[in-house]
Amino acid sequence: xxxxxxxxxxxxxxxxxxxxxxxxxxxxxxxxxxxxxxxxxxxxxxxxxxxxxxxxxxxxxxxxxxxxxxxxxxxxxxxxxxxxxxxxxxxxxxxxxxxxxxxxxxxxxxxxxxxxxxxxxxxxxxxxxxxxxxxxxxxxxxxxxxxxxxxxxxxxxxxxxxxxxxxxxxxxxxxxxxxxxxxxxxxxxxxxxxxxxxxxxxxxxxxxxxxxxxxxxxxxxxxxxxxxxxxxxxxxxxxxxxxxxxxxxxxxxxxxxxxxxxxxxxxxxxxxxxxxxxxxxxxxxxxxxxxxxxxxxxxxxxxxxxxxxxxxxxxxxxxxxxxxxxxxxxxxxxxxxxxxxxxxxxxxxxxxxxxxxxxxxxxxxxxxxxxxxxxxxxxxxxxxxxxxxxxxxxx
Amino acid sequence: xxxxxxxxxxxxxxxxxxxxxxxxxxxxxxxxxxxxxxxxxxxxxxxxxxxxxxxxxxxxxxxxxxxxxxxxxxxxxxxxxxxxxxxxxxxxxxxxxxxxxxxxxxxxxxxxxxxxxxxxxxxxxxxxxxxxxxxxxxxxxxxxxxxxxxxxxxxxxxxxxxxxxxxxxxxxxxxxxxxxxxxxxxxxxxxxxxxxxxxxxxxxxxxxxxxxxxxxxxxxxxxxxxxxxxxxxxxxxxxxxxxxxxxxxxxxxxxxxxxxxxxxxxxxxxxxxxxxxxxxxxxxxxxxxxxxxxxxxxxxxxxxxxxxxxxxxxxxxxxxxxxxxxxxxxxxxxxxxxxxxxxxxxxxxxxxxxxxxxxxxxxxxxxxxxxxxxxxxxxxxxxxxxxxxxxxxxxxxxxxxxxxxxxxxxxxxxxxxxxxxxxxxxxxxxxxxxxxxxxxxxxxxxxxxxxxxxxxxxxxxxxxxxxxxx
Numbered sequence: 001x002x003x004x005x006x007x008x009x010x011x012x013x014x015x016x017x018x019x020x021x022x023x024x025x026x027x028x029x030x031x032x033x034x035x036x037x038x039x040x041x042x043x044x045x046x047x048x049x050x051x052x053x054x055x056x057x058x059x060x061x062x063x064x065x066x067x068x069x070x071x072x073x074x075x076x077x078x079x080x081x082x083x084x085x086x087x088x089x090x091x092x093x094x095x096x097x098x099x100x101x102x103x104x105x106x107x108x109x110x111x112x113x114x115x116x117x118x119x120x121x122x123x124x125x126x127x128x129x130x131x132x133x134x135x136x137x138x139x140x141x142x143x144x145x146x147x148x149x150x151x152x153x154x155x156x157x158x159x160x161x162x163x164x165x166x167x168x169x170x171x172x173x174x175x176x177x178x179x180x181x182x183x184x185x186x187x188x189x190x191x192x193x194x195x196x197x198x199x200x201x202x203x204x205x206x207x208x209x210x211x212x213x214x215x216x217x218x219x220x221x222x223x224x225x226x227x228x229x230x231x232x233x234x235x236x237x238x239x240x241x242x243x244x245x246x247x248x249x250x251x252x253x254x255x256x257x258x259x260x261x262x263x264x265x266x267x268x269x270x271x272x273x274x275x276x277x278x279x280x281x282x283x284x285x286x287x288x289x290x291x292x293x294x295x296x297x298x299x300x301x302x303x304x305x306x307x308x309x310x311x312x313x314x315x316x317x318x319x320x321x322x323x324x325x326x327x328x329x330x331x332x333x334x335x336x337x338x339x340x341x342x343x344x345x346x347x348x349x350x351x352x353x354x355x356x357x358x359x360x361x362x363x364x365x366x367x368x369x370x371x372x373x374x375x376x377x378x379x380x381x382x383x384x385x386x387x388x389x390x391x392x393x394x395x
Numbered sequence: 396x397x398x399x400x401x402x403x404x405x406x407x408x409x410x411x412x413x414x415x416x417x418x419x420x421x422x423x424x425x426x427x428x429x430x431x432x433x434x435x436x437x438x439x440x441x442x443x444x445x446x447x448x449x450x451x452x453x454x455x456x457x458x459x460x461x462x463x464x465x466x467x468x469x470x471x472x473x474x475x476x477x478x479x480x481x482x483x484x485x486x487x488x489x490x491x492x493x494x495x496x497x498x499x500x501x502x503x504x505x506x507x508x509x510x511x512x513x514x515x516x517x518x519x520x521x522x523x524x525x526x527x528x529x530x531x532x533x534x535x536x537x538x539x540x541x542x543x544x545x546x547x548x549x550x551x552x553x554x555x556x557x558x559x560x561x562x563x564x565x566x567x568x569x570x571x572x573x574x575x576x577x578x579x580x581x582x583x584x585x586x587x588x589x590x591x592x593x594x595x596x597x598x599x600x601x602x603x604x605x606x607x608x609x610x611x612x613x614x615x616x617x618x619x620x621x622x623x624x625x626x627x628x629x630x631x632x633x634x635x636x637x638x639x640x641x642x643x644x645x646x647x648x649x650x651x652x653x654x655x656x657x658x659x660x661x662x663x664x665x666x667x668x669x670x671x672x673x674x675x676x677x678x679x680x681x682x683x684x685x686x687x688x689x690x691x692x693x694x695x696x697x698x699x700x701x702x703x704x705x706x707x708x709x710x711x712x713x714x715x716x717x718x719x720x721x722x723x724x725x726x727x728x729x730x731x732x733x734x735x736x737x738x739x740x741x742x743x744x745x746x747x748x749x750x751x752x753x754x755x756x757x758x759x760x761x762x763x764x765x766x767x768x769x770x771x772x773x774x775x776x777x778x779x780x781x782x783x784x785x786x787x788x789x790x791x792x793x794x795x796x797x798x799x800x801x802x803x804x805x806x807x808x809x810x811x812x813x814x815x816x817x818x819x820x821x822x823x824x825x826x827x828x829x830x831x832x833x834x835x836x837x838x839x840x841x842x843x844x845x846x847x848x849x850x851x852x853x854x855x856x857x858x859x860x861x862x863x864x865x
Contacts, residue, residue: 023785029409030782033789036416040792044799051803055815121439124446156435164440184435216441216584219448226447260449342513380509385526388508392530 068111076115076139080129090131090138109144113161116141120165127230128166136167149173159188163220166195166227178204187212194224202236206244213249222257229261238262239269242281252284259291267292271300282308283315290319298323302331310341317344321351329359333366345375349382398777401768408765409786415754416793422638423800429641430633430698430808438574441581446480452583453481453559454576454654459549460486460567461542464493466705468502470567472607475534479576483534485556486567489549490519490542499537504529516665518551519543546650547666547673554657554665563654564674568705570599570610571652575701579654582695589693590656590681593640593648594701595632597811598625600708610703613812615820620713622824623832624706629801629821633698633808640696644742646751648694650674652702659684659692670730672723679731682743698808714839721843724756729847759840766834791829798825 006014023034075093079085116132129135136142146169148158155177162169174196177189190204197203209217228235238261242254255273258266270292273285289297301316308316317335320328332355335348349366352359367379445451456474460467467486474484488496499505510524518540525537540552550564561583565571572578579592600616616622639645648655650673660666660677663684670676678694685692707713728751735752737744772778802818802825805811812818845851 026782029406030785032413033785036789037785037792040789040796043796044792047796047799047803051799051806054803054806117437117439121443121446124443157437160437160440164437164443214585214587215450215452216444216581219444219450219584222448222450223444374511377509377511381511384508388506388526388528388533391528392533395530 065111065114068108069115072108072112073115073118076112076135077119079131079135080119080123083130085131085134087134087138090135094139109140112139112141113144116165117161127226132165133168136165142167142169145169146173149177152176156182156185156188159185159192163188163191163195163224166224168196171196171198187217191220191224195227201234205236206241209241209250209253210245210247213247213253218253221253222260225257225261235261235263237266239266242273248278248280251278252280255281255284255288256291259288262288267294270294271297274300274304279309279312283312286312286315286319290315290322293322295323298328305331305335310339310344313339313341314344314347317347317351321355324356326356326358329355329362332359333362336366342378346378346382349379353382353386397771401772401777404764404768408761411761412790415758418750418754419634419793419797422634425639425641426634426637426804429637429696430804433697433699434808436581438577441584442574442577445577445580445584451481452561452580453483454479454580455553455557455559455562455657456482456484456565456571456576457550457553457557457562458484458486458565458567458569459489459546459553460491460495461489461546461549462491462493462495463567464491464495464498466568467495467498469604469606470570471499471503471535473570473604473609474565475532476573476607476609477571477576478573479580481559482576483536483559485536485538485553487538487540487549487553489540489546489552496537496539500525503527503532503535503537505535505537512555514555515661516551516554517668518548518555518665521552521555524556543668545668545670545673547670547677548668550650550673551665551668554660557657560657561654562657562660563652564650565652565702566650566704569596569651570602570604570703572699572701572703573609574699575652576654578697578699578701582693582697583654583656586693588691589695590659590685591645591648591678591694592654593632593636593645593694593696594652594654595696595698596628596649596651596702596704597700598622598628598706599703600706602703613817614814615812615817615824616706616708618708619824619827619831620710621706621708622820623828624713626798626801626821626824626828627832629805629811630797632696633801633804634797636696637698639747640694642742642746643693644746644750645678645694645696646747646755647672647675648678651704655681670723670726671719672727675723676727676730679727679734679743683731683734683740686740686743700809700811710835713835714842717836717839718843718846721759721840722847723843724751724840725844725847728752728756759837759844762834762837763841794829795825798822798828801825 019038023030072094079090079093116136120129123129133142136145145158145162145167148154149169150173159177161167169192171193174189174193177185178193180186180189187208190208193204194201205221209221225235238254238258242251242258245251245254255270258270262270267288270285270288273281274289274297276282276285286301289301298320301319305313305316313335317332320331329352332348332352336345336352339345339348349363352366353363363379363382367376367383370376370379456477458470458474463470471484471486474486486499488499504527505525506528507523508526510521512521519542521538521540523539525539527533527535536556538552538556540549543549543552546566554562561580563576563579575594579594582592583589598616598621599610600618600621601614602610603612603614604610615625636645636647653674655677659681663677663680665677666673667676667680682692682694684690707716728748731748734740734744735748740748769778799822802821806818
């Protein structure tokens with residue numbers, strides 16, 4: 001047979017031809033199996049290459065991040081923990097970290113973000129860092145975020161980071177995203193809008209919470225409200241919102257927030273929700289009374305107790321245990337004696353036990369009096385757990 | 396006649412294999428979409444929300460322990476070392492015959508306290524209830540109960556003590572990731588319809604742990620069975636369940652690690668003590684309850700590895716485990732047959748159930764018949780070797796490609812292991828698995844079916860755990 005030599009593209013075309021015609025004449029099942037073999041080989045090659053590239057890229061990124069962390073992490077922490085610091089002192093501190101490159105501070109902005117996020121995660125007990133906004137400007141993080149928003153690059157992550165750090169950027173940068181078609185992006189942008197908005201930061205709040213009262217969203221809002229309160233920024237009017245919201249979960253969240261961040265005026269309006277038709281709102285109002293520790297409302301709670309469902313009754317009992325006042329011992333005792341629910345009985349007994357010395361004495365009397373073996377065991381359990389609690393406190 | 400049968404059977408198997416390959420490809424696409432949804436949210440952001448919020452949901456970790464004296468202290472320490480701000484741990488000592496309870500009493504300074512709990516779901520009676528004197532372990536409750544013979548009974552015992560709205564069902568031989576609760580509570584916080592969340596599980600046989608139950612070194616096992624199982628778990632969680640999760644058609648939330656809505660579990664009657672696939676049975680009954688009462692539900696799989704379990708390292712224990720699983724599957728299909736092809740049971744009736752029958756239940760039978768046909772054809776000289784090799788290559792390469800994809804996928808998700816070498820080990824396991832491991836699994840499943848059909852006496856059995864390297 002005569003030799004045929006192929007050059008360049010013809011070599012590839014030859015092999016393609018051989019591959020295409022390898023099983024010509026065989027049944028179609030064999031052709032399908034052959035196609036699968038070819039596809040799998042190609043997929044394995046691609047996967048191998050992509051995997052190697054990802055390993056290389058990840059290692060390079062981690063190394064770089066570790067280097068930046070080592071250089072800047074302590075300085076960032078020091079700046080954030082200090083009460084006040086001028087921009088020039090901050091810049092001076094950052095320049096000192098960066099020994100090699102004069103412009104390094106600006107260039108590393110992308111790698112600074114994980115450091116800031118990490119410090120924020122470690123120090124969640126602080127509602128806000130006084131120097132954060134300034135540090136973000138000096139280190140180039142703010143510029144980096146604004147650029148990302150402007151160029152539509154990694155927007156969702158940037159917005160999340162801004163909401164987490166409560167980083168203020170110009171309101172205009174969010175304009176494209178507060179009405180974004182993607183729900184999560186829109187929601188996150190609107191949260192950032194609360195932080196950054198100047199004229200009307202709560203413009204979207206009512207619509208958003210009406211639509212989404214999931215635990216995650218309420219947690220996000222609570223996080224932002226805590227920051228607003230710590231910064232003495234204008235808070236939304238929770239009572240007005242609670243009165244106007246149709247979504248009962250959202251309304252009850254707003255009533256709860258009064259307990260945490262409401263003004264004195266708003267707190268005084270909590271009792272109006274104790275007679276709300278929605279039991280969720282009633283429960284939230286009781287929880288808020290519990291938070292505010294409003295003595296004036298306690299009598300009202302006792303009066304409304306008999307008309308409530310068991311879950312609400314338990315909330316009332318818990319609320320009345322906050323002031324640790326002798327006058328509620330009798331109420332706990334009655335709640336225990338009259339309730340048909342064992343859970344309510346247990347809460348009432350616990351509150352009586354923990355209330356004060358007098359309460360504990362009443363508890364012991366009840367324990368001696370009881371003839372029901374199940375209730376006796378319940379009391380023993382409360383007593384034992386109470387004793388354990390005291391041991392924990394002694395440690 | 397036989398030739399005609401073999402011809403029909405051959406074509407049937409071909410179509411079956413092709414449908415399986417197509418299903419896998421669809422699942423890969425679905426899994427990728429689901430993972431992207433999950434990856435979108437920053438873990439640290441979610442963590443900050445949960446840590447600072449007064450609305451954080453309480454979670455109980457319930458773990459059954461039966462003859463676990465070698466590993467119990469490490470594992471309870473691992474459960475207690477969770478970072479989550481609002482959780483407690485309930486360990487149910489299910490009448491262990493060894494020193495499981497004594498070891499816990501000593502290590503965690505436990506004292507007996509009177510118990511008064513309503514039996515919300517059926518279980519064998521409680522003997523004693525323990526709490527710790529040491530405030531370091533104040534989140535721990537230990538229930539000592541009469542042995543119920545099944546894990547379901549032990550978990551029901553724990554369920555009767557749980558007071559939180561959500562609980563995690565795990566085993567006392569499992570090591571949990573420190574952020575396991577954060578990871579699996581997130582879907583619940585996002586969507587209140589979520590009734591169960593399944594976390595990805597992996598095998599811990601090669602790990603080194605310290606006294607606190609913290610993993611010091613993540614390495615795959617050097618023994619073949621745990622290594623194969625590691626790959627099998629990854630495939631099942633990262634492709635199978637992630638894909639099904641996207642369709643809200645999850646067939647199972649593993650008994651090794653899953654978060655459940657306590658109210659729905661209790662409403663559905665708790666774990667079924669006579670089931671050999673109690674985890675799958677529980678989920679199907681939870682979904683059944685939601686469908687019957689016209690409630691919205693979602694069951695979610697997350698890609699994050701939340702839990703590591705010690706896999707069977709010997710053929711004997713693997714045999715026992717997989718035979719039980721095989722028996723559990725056929726029992727489950729028999730028990731819930733009324734759900735099959737019923738639109739009333741939504742995705743479970745129309746997608747999950749048919750899939751379980753066609754691709755999970757029938758697969759070992761088809762494979763066994765295939766081997767018998769192959770032997771027959773070899774002896775009668777009726778085999779076409781060209782076709783045989785190309786078919787074998789197609790299936791084998793697809794399986795290797797799937798393993799490679801899983802390894803790659805696991806790496807992208809954050810990686811179960813610290814070294815690339817560990818992944819290479821898994822890849823080698825992926826190449827050997829179709830010949831060394833899969834035939835055994837097929838055999839054990841068939842044995843399980845046989846046990847169910849011939850009503851062989853069922854033995855739950857205990858798996859002897861060796862513990863981890865220190």
